[in-house]
Amino acid sequence: xxxxxxxxxxxxxxxxxxxxxxxxxxxxxxxxxxxxxxxxxxxxxxxxxxxxxxxxxxxxxxxxxxxxxxxxxxxxxxxxxxxxxxxxxxxxxxxxxxxxxxxxxxxxxxxxxxxxxxxxxxxxxxxxxxxxxxxxxxxxxxxxxxxxxxxxxxx
Amino acid sequence: xxxxxxxxxxxxxxxxxxxxxxxxxxxxxxxxxxxxxxxxxxxxxxxxxxxxxxxxxxxxxxxxxxxxxxxxxxxxxxxxxxxxxxxxxxxxxxxxxxxxxxxxxxxxxxxxxxxxxxxxxxxxxxxxxxxxxxxxxxxxxxxxxxxxxxxxxxx
DNA sequence: GGCATATCATTAGCGTACTTATGATTTGCC
DNA sequence: GGCAAATCATAAGTACGCTAATGATATGCC
Numbered sequence: 001x002x003x004x005x006x007x008x009x010x011x012x013x014x015x016x017x018x019x020x021x022x023x024x025x026x027x028x029x030x031x032x033x034x035x036x037x038x039x040x041x042x043x044x045x046x047x048x049x050x051x052x053x054x055x056x057x058x059x060x061x062x063x064x065x066x067x068x069x070x071x072x073x074x075x076x077x078x079x080x081x082x083x084x085x086x087x088x089x090x091x092x093x094x095x096x097x098x099x100x101x102x103x104x105x106x107x108x109x110x111x112x113x114x115x116x117x118x119x120x121x122x123x124x125x126x127x128x129x130x131x132x133x134x135x136x137x138x139x140x141x142x143x144x145x146x147x148x149x150x151x152x153x154x155x
Numbered sequence: 156x157x158x159x160x161x162x163x164x165x166x167x168x169x170x171x172x173x174x175x176x177x178x179x180x181x182x183x184x185x186x187x188x189x190x191x192x193x194x195x196x197x198x199x200x201x202x203x204x205x206x207x208x209x210x211x212x213x214x215x216x217x218x219x220x221x222x223x224x225x226x227x228x229x230x231x232x233x234x235x236x237x238x239x240x241x242x243x244x245x246x247x248x249x250x251x252x253x254x255x256x257x258x259x260x261x262x263x264x265x266x267x268x269x270x271x272x273x274x275x276x277x278x279x280x281x282x283x284x285x286x287x288x289x290x291x292x293x294x295x296x297x298x299x300x301x302x303x304x305x306x307x308x309x310x
Numbered sequence: 311g312g313c314a315t316a317t318c319a320t321t322a323g324c325g326t327a328c329t330t331a332t333g334a335t336t337t338g339c340c
Numbered sequence: 341g342g343c344a345a346a347t348c349a350t351a352a353g354t355a356c357g358c359t360a361a362t363g364a365t366a367t368g369c370c
Contacts, residue, residue, distance in 0.1 A: 010282065011176060011270055013289045016216060018173035019327090020296035021166060026328090037356065040167075054318060061171060066357055068320060073355080090318040090365050115166055120295045126288060127165065133277065133285040134168040140275045141175035174357085181358090192326065209348055221327055223350060228325075245335045245348040 021118060028110045032103055033077065037062075039107055041070050042096065045080060046104055050093045052085065079103065176273060183265045187258055188232070192217075194262050196225050197234060197251065201259055205248045207240065234258065 025036045034042070037060070044059050045051065053071060057064040071094065074080040079100040085091040096104075119127055180191045189197070192215070199214050200206065208226060212219040226249065229235040234255040237247040251259075274282055 010286050010289070011273065013286060013293060014169060014173050014176065017289060017293050017296065018169050019216070020293065021169065023328090024296055035355070052318075061174070062356085063358060064319070065321090065359085069356070085318095088318075088366070090363095092319080111166075118166065118292050118295055121291060122288065129284070130288045130292075131165050131168060133281060133288075134165070134172060136276060137273050137285075138168060138172050138175065140273050141172060141179055177357090190325065207348075217326085218328060219349070220329085220351090224326075240348095243336070243348075245333095247349080 017118075021114065024117065025110070025114045028114055029107070032106060032110075034103065034107065037070060038074060039111070041067075041074060042079060042100060042104060042107065045094050045096055049095050050083075052091045052093060054091070056094060172273075176269070179272065180265070180269045183269055184262070187261060187265075189258065189262065192225060193229060194266070196222075196229060197255060197259060197262065200235060200249050200251055204250050207246045207248060209246070211249060 022036055025039075029035070029039065040060060041056065044056055048055075048059075051059075053067045054064055056071075057067040060067065071080060071082065075082060079097055081095050081097055082092040083095055085093050122130070177191055180194075184191070184194065195215060196211065199211055203210075203214075206214075208222045209219055211226075212222040215222065226235060226237065230237060234252055236250050236252055238250055240246040240248050277285070
């Protein structure tokens with residue numbers, strides 16, 4: 001029998017929260033027929049209409065392939081349109097359709113709601129503390145992520 | 156144009172850390188041909204040999220369907236065996252094969268390493284603080300997760 | 311101008327996770 | 341003892357993330 005496994009601790013907590021929050025948001029947003037990554041994509045396009053898929057991938061910090069599939073679905077649902085780039089025939093510019101407008105307003109409300117629920121009982125100061133600690137953890141992980149090989153993110 | 160989207164903040168941090176950690180672990184473990192969920196499953200079986208898939212699903216806090224697929228792969232890789240339950244012909248008991256033994260020792264080392272990397276620069280006290288804040292967030296999310304409908308987790 | 315290289319996007323294929331539905335038992339209650 | 345309900349596992353379909361490979365175009369350098 002090999003050595004004993006280490007205690008779960010911080011790491012599994014992050015995973016569980018990530019998963020629970022995804023579920024929580026999904027429950028709220030299910031009548032909008034939007035998942036959480038889809039919502040984040042819509043938000044990003046709302047913030048910067050006309051951005052390319054590569055640029056969206058950078059902002060969402062996911063692989064370009066993932067964006068291709070994500071936009072496929074959003075386009076099929078009629079919320080996003082790919083429009084050809086005027087200077088670069090390889091690229092597309094992403095725009096929201098008019099149908100997306102009412103969805104977006106509801107979306108921000110849901111996001112605020114889900115976030116408030118997660119933060120219930122934490123003082124303003126504790127929230128900041130949590131955020132600042134998590135930022136440091138993220139920086140550690142980013143540091144070792146940046147070196148190995150070519151990554152999507154610019155860093 | 157609808158209202159402005161809220162600031163990213165805590166939530167996206169959790170997602171990013173979750174994703175970055177998964178990558179970090181994956182990089183370390185890739186020569187072992189093990190992903191992170193697979194590793195967690197092996198660890199759980201090591202802690203409690205002979206447990207059923209349903210019981211494993213509870214421990215990993217994932218859906219039983221997910222465990223079915225996970226064990227499919229681990230069995231195909233030769234690290235886990237399904238053995239029929241002596242009292243319940245519906246169920247299987249999960250056991251590690253002998254081939255899994257050397258992998259496991261390496262695994263604990265990797266997990267500790269990845270965790271230390273994530274925690275670099277945080278004092279013992281800060282780590283505990285972070286863990287305790289995250290626990291409260293998790294409790295909030297669990298509270299609303301428990302009510303709606305039948306969940307995998309017992310609660 | 312022309313060739314090598316880089317970039318944008320896609321396809322194909324894998325792993326993880328979910329929902330919903332189904333088959334096979336076991337359990338509970340009368 | 342027998343039937344309804346719960347439980348264990350699986351199957352099918354969807355979503356999302358990745359890697360690797362490909363096609364089309366842009367860019368850079370000579």
